[in-house]
Structure formats: structure tokens, C-alpha cells
Amino acid sequence: ISGLPRLRLPSRNWMIFLSIVGAWTAAVTYDRLEKKRMRQKWCRLVEGLAKEPLPSNMMDRRVTIVLGGPPADGVMTAREHFHEYVKPVLVSAGLDWDVVEGRREGDIRAGLAERVRKRRKMAGEAGTQGEEELQEDTEVLLDDLRNRMGTREWDGIAGDVVIGRHAWKEYVRGLHEGWLGPVDDPKPAKVEEVPASGDEASPTSDTSSSETPDSDTTSAEPNKEEEKPEEKSKEQPKRKQPDPFISPVEYPSAVLSPSCPPILGPSTPVSFPHLLGFFNFPIRIYRFLNKRHLADDIGRQVAAAALGVYRPYETTTSEFTSDPASEFYPPPTSTLPLDISSEDGDGTGNPSTQRRLGIDGEQKAILEHEEAEWHKSARKRDEDEPGKERVWIDDMVLDPRIAARMQRFVLSVEDEQRAKQIAEALSRERWQKVW
């Protein structure tokens, strides 16, 4: 007898095992390959930006990333999310970035408000304290050096990328607090109660946990802080977060800072799906197998930020179609996947303020679906202080002056077309490799 041996299939049990393992592996592999392709698509779209020349006496464009640990989780998940989805597009576009980080609720708000107040002080609004330390500050010294050397700042828009609904809420609150609130701490008496811990900075010093590649502290001795982190942690185990300088109820009576620019850094929200819990496993498995859609979505948002086309936020979502400037940006269906609700959604309401403060706006509805995913511990109010402000679960209050200045990055029609063509080119390359 000769010829091919009699081929047999494996037994029934092996067949079951191999088909399950094979199906799972195929699903994961396909998803990861597609995710890589999505990433490549958006990276190629913005590549052209990196090849533009930059004069050597001009600083590069610095985008501000607003990153915060999601409720009931640490900041590392947010960082990994950033590294995986947002960073490749930023690198490909030749952008530099600067991070406002937050570990606990309210850190981002405090850090952002501090930055705004510092900008106001440098623009000339005098505070009653801390004039001398401002002159010793590293950033002021750097600015002086740059002026002398003739190095100019980037002369276009910079932009903010806000990752996640929690960070978005804190971002909006921080902007309001910074531009509408006072430049000085309205309650400086609190600082004297803090035990002498070697931290001699005034109340305007930075006690939030914001990190940037160049350390962005406003205290008078930044070097000391870097060299002795352990001493500080022994004396001050919890860095105190400064309270908000202004509460949402006081917005209408507040005076807008005269140095407020007409456009508040165009921003783009980036979705950050984050689900915890044992019974959420089926949903999490589904998301694990569908990361390509997330990569596409986030890539689009960051590419829009890189390419720099922006429009103002809508004041009420129902007015979207009748906007006179709508010819300059594409129709809603293709480019705004995050604007889900057509009505103003309140989500979780603040029980202590029954009447609605502020105006309605597109900013309120952004990324709202993420709020439903938060762990229930984030929604629990502290029994000791029921009136304490909780940025994450209170309603967002929009002051019309600030809300009208906020702008949003959108992808123009031509760029959408180019992105589609790049996607087709990539799939052609894939099949050519197979051949």
C-alpha cells in the first residue's frame, strides 16, 4: 500500500478545544492588527506637520494634556491609556506636550486654576502677596532668558487634550475658577494652620500633584523639592489640595479677568472607557476585542487637535444645525461621535442646589456616557461634609463668558477624505504583502 496516509481529524474533544482557542486567538489578533492600522492611518495623516520647518529661535508647539486617575483607580491606567492611544499621534505630528496630572479628585482643578492664576499674574494683575517669589520663579527666569536670547514662543494656538469625563469636568471647573476667581487666596488663614513642615511657600504655591517634563512648580525653591522628596513625604504625608477660590454660585457676580484671551485654548475631549467590577466582565471582554474602534476614535480626536481646525462650542445643543458658521465644519454625524445626547443631560444631580446654575452648553454633554461607568464609591458623598463640593458628581456649571470662549477641535472635510484614502492605501499594502 502506498500514497498519502489516511488523514484523520483530531478527536471531538480536541476539535472543541482547538476551535475555541483558535477563535479567541483570531479575534484578538485581528483586533490588534486593525488597531495598529488605525493608529498608522492617523499617524500618517498628521505626518506632514512634522516635516514643516521650524526656525531655530522659535519654541515648538506645546499641547497641554489633562490627565487624571479615574474614580476608584490610580493614575497609571490613565497614563497607559495616554501612551497607547494619544501619544503615537502626537509624536507623529511633531508636537511637544505638557501634562497636568491629578491623582485625586480635584487635583486637576487645583493645578489648572493655579496655572491660570500664574498666567494672570505674569500678565500684570497684581496679587497682594508673593511678588518677590514670582521673580525668583524658574519659569519667569526662563522667560527672561528666552527674551534675551531672542527665542520666540510658538505663535499659533496650542491646544488642550482632555482625557476622560472626570478630567473634563475638572478642566471646565478649573478654567472657571482660574479666570473668574480672585488671583489671591480668599482664605489665607488656613495655610498658617498647616504645621511647619519646611514648606515655606505662600498660599499661592503649588501643592497639587501636577507633573510636567520640566518641573512646573510655583514654589520659590523648586530645586529643594526635587532633592528632598523623602523629607517632605515624612513631614507632609498628604499634600494639601488648595480649596477652590470661587464656588459656582458666585460665578454671575464675579468679574472676568481683564487678561482673559478671546479664545480659551481649543480643547478636544478624548474618551477613556474604564470599567471596574466582576459582573462587568462580559462588557470588558467585548471591549478587549474591540479596541480598534477606540483607537480610531481617539486617533481622530488627537489628529483634529494636531491639525488645528477649531470651532466654538455650541451654547445649546439644539441650535447645532442652524449655526451660520456650519459651512466651515462638517455635518455632525461623521465627526462628532462623542456628542450623544441631543438634550441636555444632567446625569447625577447635586441634591443641595435645586435650581440650575449657569447656561446650557455642548460642554455639559461631552463624554457623558462615561459617567455611568464609574464605580459607585465615587458617587458616595462624604457624610462628614455633605455640603462639600464634589467636582465629579456635581452638575457642571457653565458661565456664559467662559463657555463662549471655549473652542473645540474638529476634523475638516478634506482631512476626513485624506484619512479614508490612507486607510484604503494601507489595506492595499496589506494584501500586497500577503501576495
Next chain:
Amino acid sequence: RPQPTSAEKIAAAEIEIEMVSDMFTRLTQSCAKKCIQNDYRESDLNKAESVCLDRCVSKFFEVNLKVSEKMQGEAGRR
């Protein structure tokens, strides 16, 4: 304490100039090798290269600082 003589001061200044220029040369060579590709068509730096150079210089100085701190610590302990 005896003041350093002018000859010693000159020698110290010369050594410092040498060290600084040596560091500068090493820095430019290392960062140019890492950040600037071989094929270019124009003389201006583009944005990607600018950003890369900024980061390279910053890292170089940080590494320098950390290493010298460690060495001073070692020398201090002995």
C-alpha cells in the same frame, strides 16, 4: 586660607572651559546622531527634529546631573 594664585586661577578656568566645550561637543554629536536623519532636503530643522533635540538635550543634562550626584555621594561616603 591661602588664596589661589593667579596662575592657579587661570589653570582652573582653562580646565573648566575644556570641560564645558567637551560636554558641548559630545552633546551635539550624540543628539545629532539620534535625532537628525541622513536624508534631508532642506537646511531648516523641522518640527519633529526640533522636539527630538529639545528632549535629547534635556535628557543628557538630567543624566549628567544624576550621575554626578551619585558619584559625589560615593566620594562623600569614602
